Amino acid sequence: xxxxxxxDAVRQRLQQFIAARRLPHAxxxxxxxxxxxxxxxxxxxxxxxxLDADERGKRMADALQHPDLHFVFPVYxxxxxxxxxxxxxxxxxxxxxxxxxxxFDLPAWVGQxxxxxxxxxxxxxxxxxxxxxxxxxxxxxGYKVMVIWLPEFMHESCANKxxxxxxxxxxxxxxxxxxxxxxxxxxxxxxxCQRIDFKGLADAEIEExxxxxxxxxxxxxxxxxxxxxxxxxxALQLISVSADEALFFSMFxxxxxxxxxxxxxxxxxxxxxxxxxxRERQKDFLAYCQRLIRENFMYNFHRPELNxxxxxxxxxxxxxxxxxxxxxxxxxxxxxxxxxxDIEQNTNSQMVFFDFALRMIVLLIQ
Numbered sequence: 001x002x003x004x005x006x007x008d009a010v011r012q013r014l015q016q017f018i019a020a021r022r023l024p025h026a027x028x029x030x031x032x033x034x035x036x037x038x039x040x041x042x043x044x045x046x047x048x049x050x051l052d053a054d055e056r057g058k059r060m061a062d063a064l065q066h067p068d069l070h071f072v073f074p075v076y077x078x079x080x081x082x083x084x085x086x087x088x089x090x091x092x093x094x095x096x097x098x099x100x101x102x103x104f105d106l107p108a109w110v111g112q113x114x115x116x117x118x119x120x121x122x123x124x125x126x127x128x129x130x131x132x133x134x135x136x137x138x139x140x141x142g143y144k145v146m147v148i149w150l151p152e153f154m155h156e157s158c159a160n161k162x163x164x165x166x167x168x169x170x171x172x173x174x175x176x177x178x179x180x181x182x183x184x185x186x187x188x189x190x191x192x193c194q195r196i197d198f199k200g201l202a203d204a205e206i207e208e209x210x211x212x213x214x215x216x217x218x219x220x221x222x223x224x225x226x227x228x229x230x231x232x233x234x235a236l237q238l239i240s241v242s243a244d245e246a247l248f249f250s251m252f253x254x255x256x257x258x259x260x261x262x263x264x265x266x267x268x269x270x271x272x273x274x275x276x277x278x279r280e281r282q283k284d285f286l287a288y289c290q291r292l293i294r295e296n297f298m299y300n301f302h303r304p305e306l307n308x309x310x311x312x313x314x315x316x317x318x319x320x321x322x323x324x325x326x327x328x329x330x331x332x333x334x335x336x337x338x339x340x341x342d343i344e345q346n347t348n349s350q351m352v353f354f355d356f357a358l359r360m361i362v363l364l365i366q
Contacts, residue, residue, distance in 0.1 A: 002046055002102060004039035005232055006205040010196060014044050018051065023143070024194040026166050026175040030182045031198025034231025038149055039102035040198070041176045045069055045145040048174060052142030064095045068142065070133050073149040074106070074120035076113060084123035103233040106150065106180075122154040127161035134170050144173045151177045152184035159186050166192045200230025210235060227308045238310060244281065248288040253316060256323075259360045271354035279343055282353075286340045290333060296321040297329045328366040335359050 004011070017023045029037040042064075049061045049069045060066040071094055072087045087094065090113060097104060097112055104112075110120055130146060138144050148154075154162065163186060166175065175193070182190060206225035209232060210216045216224070216239070228235035251274065258266045274282065292313065298306050299321035309317060324332065335356055342352045 002039065002042045002098070004036035004043055004102070005209045006201055007036050007040055007198060010040060010198060011043075013196070014040070018047060023048075023174055025169045025173060026177065026193040028182060028190060028193035028195045029176065029178045029198065030195060032200045032230060033105055033180060034103060034228070034233030034235070035198040035200050036103070036232065037178045037198050041147050041149075041178045042098060042102055045147050045174075045176060048143045048145050064098060068138050068144045070130075070144070070146045071149070072122060072126055072130060072146065072151075073109070074122055074153040076110070076118035076120045077123070084121075084125045086123065086126045086129045088129065101236065103236055105233050108233075120153065122148075122151070122158055124155040124157035124161075126154075127158040130162065131165055134165065134173050138172060142172065144170070145176065146173070147176045147178065149178045151179055151189070152181045159189065163188055163192070201228075201232055202230075203228075206230075206232055206235050210239075214239060223311060226305070227310055229308045244284065245288065248285050249292075249312065249316075251285065252289055252292055255357060255360070256320060256364070259357060259364055260323075262361055264358075267357040268354055271350050271357055274353045275348075275350035279346075279349070282343050282349060283340055286336050286343070290336050293324055293329065293332050293336070296324040300325065323364045325366075328363045331366075332360070332363050335363070 029041055031037050046061050046064075046069070049066045050058045053061060053066070057066060061069060064071075071091070073090075073094060075085050075087055075090050077084055093112055097109060106120070110118055113120075134144055134146060136144075148162075151159075151162075166189060169175070177185075177189075177193060179185060182195070203222070203225040206228055207218065207221045210221035210224060211218060214221075214236075224235050224238045227238055251270070255267070255270055258270060274285065277285070295307055295309050295313070296317050299309075299317045307314070307317075339352050339356045343349060
């Protein structure tokens with residue numbers, strides 16, 4: 001029911017643990033975003049819990065509702081709440097997300113929780129819940145499994161308390177930590193885990209999954225798979241380009257055309273329009289612009305395997321890429337980075353974007 005795409009070498013290694021009934025008490029899954037770390041963690045956790053379960057227990061495990069299967073993940077503190085929440089408050093949303101697809105990133109998870117931009121964390125209060133759950137007797141005498149997604153978001157107090165239970169775990173307990181940035185974890189936590197590294201997915205593996213799971217024809221699946229750069233999460237996002245990304249593309253194209261024509265009045269109107277967005281969207285737009293500039297620079301090397309453009313972006317780059325070259329690519333990226341810093345520091349956004357537009361007139365002719 002929950003099966004990671006490809007990653008057969010990792011799966012074989014984990015199955016060997018199960019077959020020998022000699023499991024590390026803590027595993028650390030690491031690798032690039034979208035490679036299937038979370039999917040494999042859920043697949044493995046469900047298999048472990050089902051080992052000694054009866055038929056009812058197996059059905060509960062498949063539904064992610066077995067009493068010995070636990071999840072911890074970053075959450076936000078609702079307004080008006082007197083205390084920090086634990087993952088338990090959002091467990092229904094988590095199960096829905098996993099059942100839909102184990103391939104999602106942190107922004108998508110936050111978007112499922114709330115429409116507003118929220119800071120998320122694994123709060124200190126979570127540690128007491130973890131200790132309590134794992135100290136309970138196993139419901140059917142089998143393994144108790146705790147999957148912690150993005151442990152680098154743990155509050156320092158929570159991380160320190162988790163360290164203690166990792167040092168002396170209850171019997172038949174397995175931790176699976178799924179991390180995007182293991183370098184942000186306490187060294188003492190990392191040292192107590194058996195690390196398993198995942199590789200990014202091959203284009204052919206993503207293409208096959210898109211055809212089988214999403215019903216895409218092979219041509220479209222091949223294009224999306226290459227643009228996804230090893231991430232099935234990114235591939236799913238590319239199937240239906242978000243409204244924001246479509247807007248970002250149209251606004252980038254509009255600006256480049258107005259800069260080429262040196263239409264100052266239209267450029268000022270463009271800056272005013274972008275200034276009406278929220279600051280988070282403005283920062284996302286500038287990050288998108290950086291990606292598109294970088295991809296257009298690479299386009300000039302005529303190595304399509306190095307480009308990660310959507311079909312629409314690729315069509316635009318046929319004519320635009322020649323304007324991004326060795327002389328101006330670094331100055332353009334510097335201007336975009338400076339604009340990001342200015343936006344983060346609450347500088348007048350209309351001034352920031354109009355100033356950037358004016359500088360692009362000069363940079364594009366270098």
